[in-house]
Amino acid sequence: MVTHVDVLASPVESSPPPFLPTTHTMVTRLRDGIRKPNPKYANLVFSQVSEIEPTSFREANKSDQWRQAMLTEVQALHHNHTWDLVPPSPHRHALPCKWVFRIKRRSDGSIERYKARLVANGFHQQYGIDYLETFSPVVKHVIVRIILSLVFSRQWPIRQLDVTNAFLHGYLSEEVYMRQPRGFEDPKFPHHVCRLRKSLYGLKQSPRAWFSHFSEFLIHSSFTASKADPSLFIFHKDYNFLFLLIYVDDIIVTGNALSQVNALLQSLNRQFAMKDLGDLHYFLGIEVQRTPDMLCLNQAKYSADLLKMATLHEANPCLTPVATGSQLSSLHGSPLSDPTEYRSLVGALQYLTITRPDISFAVNQVCQFMHQPTDIHWKAVKHILRYVLGTFHDGLVFRPGDSSMIAFSDADYAGNPDDCHSTGGYCIFFGSNLVSWSSKKQPTISRSSTESEYRQLALTAMELSWIQQLLQELHVSLPSPPLLWCDNTSSIALASNPIFHARTKHIAVNYHYVRELVLAGSLHVRYVSTHSQLANIFTKGLPLPRFAFLKSKLLHSSHISLQGDNRDGDKSAHNQALQYL
The missing domain is CATH 3.30.420.10 (Ribonuclease H-like superfamily/Ribonuclease H)
Known part of the structure; x- marks a missing residue:
């Protein structure tokens, strides 16, 4: 028999399911036959799925928007002189490549642009032949919060930058070959391959090559890398301060003088293809709202997308993320037949703890059973998600x-x-x-x-x-x-x-x-x-x-x-x- 909770947690179907009589005495909307959306959740904005991202080149090639997006990507690669066309070598393997399509959305869920990315298949790379070191540091979220707290107290400007095709700026020290991208083969040399001069998305060493190139430029510009976190760069001269945080291709720049910040942005734009996104408002899935009295950080859009993915956006919310005295054990419950969804949602919940310390303990509990989760652990994950549904816009607040x-x-x-x-x-x-x-x-x-x-x-x-x-x-x-x-x-x-x-x-x-x-x-x-x-x-x-x-x-x-x-x-x-x- 389907329980009341299972009905609420199931995905929304095109036609309502038949009313199932229940024997409990609790008065609920379902018991009274009410299936309309609850008006008190009408202010929750979920990302629209009217636009579907294509999964193959053949599917994307039917759309004018996606053809233009692929053309823009190829033009950027040629302008950057990412590769040279050479005859294939019998002693070296040419990596396959593929197109990846993403719809970039704003914090309110509206479409910003269509993005096509040419990605090399790095799974075919061999260590010692076409790649060596791969590690690349990214800024810690603790440092982001400390910097935001500090600069807001001092009322410094906070600017946000995005690097266009960031990985394409890194130079490769290894000899790497790749097949020509599908749909854009050179008609004069259709059997030639691309010898990569610069890094490309999908290569194992691309993040490291990009970070090395960018950090060298900053150090040459009198910045110093922080010993506490190498992704934080500091400029100090006389009474002028500049702080730069880098997380792959997303950058935050702040300083005590707006003229110094603008001068740095111009210098970066001359060297790299930068997008000045203005004042910090949306960074790594974190929404930033600034007023004269406070700086608010939350992940409302990220929470909405997470609940939509889990099909729990219309479930009943919970008041706490974990039951009182709850202690999960690996010995309780039956193992899940397919733990893929469990691991995916738990990993997504980990990222949500960036601005939600209230779910840290609950997420830490369910993370301990990623190797073999059971149905009891799965119920605990759904309990956390239902709590997130009821606390959509909660987040951190920084005050001077x-x-x-x-x-x-x-x-x-x-x-x-x-x-x-x-x-x-x-x-x-x-x-x-x-x-x-x-x-x-x-x-x-x-x-x-x-x-x-x-x-x-x-x-x-x-x-x-x-x-x-x-x-x-x-x-x-x-x-x-x-x-x-x-x-x-x-x-x-x-x-x-x-x-x-x-x-x-x-x-x-x-x-x-x-x-x-x-x-x-x-x-x-x-x-x-x-x-x-x-x-x-x-x-x-x-x-x-x-x-x-x-x-x-x-x-x-x-x-x-x-x-x-x-x-x-x-x-x-x-x-x-x-x-x-």
Whole structure:
């Protein structure tokens, strides 16, 4: 018998299914025979699927828009002198290539342009023959949030750039051959092959070649690569500052002088085919809304596309991402016959945590079963998606503030039912803005709650030290040492009292890093009550009042304001920390 939940979670069909009588007493829209869309979700915008992306050259060649898109791509390749036509070599294999078609959309879902990309089939490359090193760094999302928080507090301009055919700018050091693109073979030399001079999309070394070429240009232009993250480039001369963040072919540029920013954009445009997209508004699937008082980040469009892909855009929303006290186990449930969809959705949910710390713990749980998920794990994923449906426009908010650093650290002792590992979490504020957080199972078993909390203190201290190193490179000085809040008095004593060393010989030496920072005076560890521990949301499933209270301290909702209990009776830990500093 089909249950009520299964009916709501099923894909929307062209004709409504016959009404299935139910025996439960709950009054629902389906029980009353109502199948019209709920008007309270009318403001949710989902991407339209009226335009379908072709999957083959033959299909795309029937459309004028896609033929023009392919022609534009080939013209750019020839203009860039990407290859030379040469006779085929009997000793070298020519890689196949294919066309990939994508519809580029704006943040509201409307079509921006049709994009055809010629992609080389890098699966046929052989290591040591036509490629060597492949790794290319991309900027960490933590750094993006720190930079946005910093420059918004200083009211600097933030510009967004896009590189046209970014990978085509990288020069190849290896000898690589490719077949001519279908539909654009040279009529004079139809059997010749392309010897690639520059990198092409699909080659294993293309990201590295592009990044090397771009970074060399920036360093030649007096930029320096950050030691904290090589994808961050810093220019400092006299009183002028410029920061440049690169994520493959998406670039953010900011600085304290608009004239310096414009001069940099002109210099980049002369060297590369750049598109100045104006003020930052949509970056890596993140929508950016800037007002004089705040900077809002959310992934509403990405959430809508994710729910549409999962066919849960008309399901009933949930109030929390995970049930209270939920502990998933690999021993519960029946294995899924095809885990492909599970892995795809969980991977997409991981990307959603860039602006949604409230789902970090729930996503961390389902990520631990990617190798062999069961139907119980699949229900947990759908529970998270239904929570996302009800919190569509939630996201981060940055407001102007000082340069203080405050962190919260917490651990759930032996919370994993399979291996008894603890789950640790932390959140770090730069001023009043949340910039870094984590929810992760600890790698080793702890023998006590004190040990698990102490390990998490050390991991949080390492993240704080890394952020401090970054701020030093940005020439930002902290008014006082970072303040780390913990709700376990024994771990606080362990972090500051070397006499406890005899009891902690079994703890790895690297976890005593926090003790060195405390004794050196570069980190303060203080006690905070469990009720005011913000990191509690990253370690376990919480009841709704508790979850809502903690979420209200981390996120901003454009629809509702979640309030917790005892707000007037007990100040939040964040306010305590700000008052202490």
